[in-house]
Amino acid sequence: MKHAVIAATAAALIAGSAVTYAANGQGGPGERQRWQPSAEDRAILTDSRIVALKTALKLTPDQEKLWPAVETALKDAAKNRFERREAARAARKAQAEGPIDPITRMRSAADRMDATAGDLRKIADASEPLYKTLDEAQKRRLSAVLRQNFRDGMKRHHWRQG
Numbered sequence: 373m374k375h376a377v378i379a380a381t382a383a384a385l386i387a388g389s390a391v392t393y394a395a396n397g398q399g400g401p402g403e404r405q406r407w408q409p410s411a412e413d414r415a416i417l418t419d420s421r422i423v424a425l426k427t428a429l430k431l432t433p434d435q436e437k438l439w440p441a442v443e444t445a446l447k448d449a450a451k452n453r454f455e456r457r458e459a460a461r462a463a464r465k466a467q468a469e470g471p472i473d474p475i476t477r478m479r480s481a482a483d484r485m486d487a488t489a490g491d492l493r494k495i496a497d498a499s500e501p502l503y504k505t506l507d508e509a510q511k512r513r514l515s516a517v518l519r520q521n522f523r524d525g526m527k528r529h530h531w532r533q534g
Contacts, residue, residue, distance in 0.1 A: 429513060446495060
């Protein structure tokens with residue numbers, strides 16, 4: 373159960389991080405342009421989500437000592453995800469002349485999933501010592517924050533797809 377919550381925390385923060393606002397490209401004439409955050413915007417929005425999580429947990433002084441590792445892992449994962457998205461965007465632009473074959477697409481997706489899995493493992497490893505110290509009220513608040521982040525992240529995901 374605790375590993376599921378840690379993984380869910382990581383996934384929510386990564387999926388809901390500011391980088392999810394980055395657009396996949398420019399629309400044509402008359403299409404609504406999506407906001408593309410600057411590096412500073414992404415950092416600020418990612419920091420705000422992390423601060424919100426920490427605030428919701430209301431950490432004790434002993435728990436505060438365990439927080440820096442969690443925060444670093446979350447920030448690193450968000451940064452890595454943005455870098456992967458930028459690399460994928462650049463690859464799509466480079467391949468604009470012709471279609472990408474399905475095998476290449478599958479391998480590329482698998483590589484991204486492997487990288488995301490590695491980030492989630494790092495977040496889980498950094499979060500486990502803190503999670504073990506959370507009381508039941510903190511765990512409930514953590515679940516509430518995660519549910520909200522997942523719900524918001526899914527709304528953005530479906531909007532982009534539709």
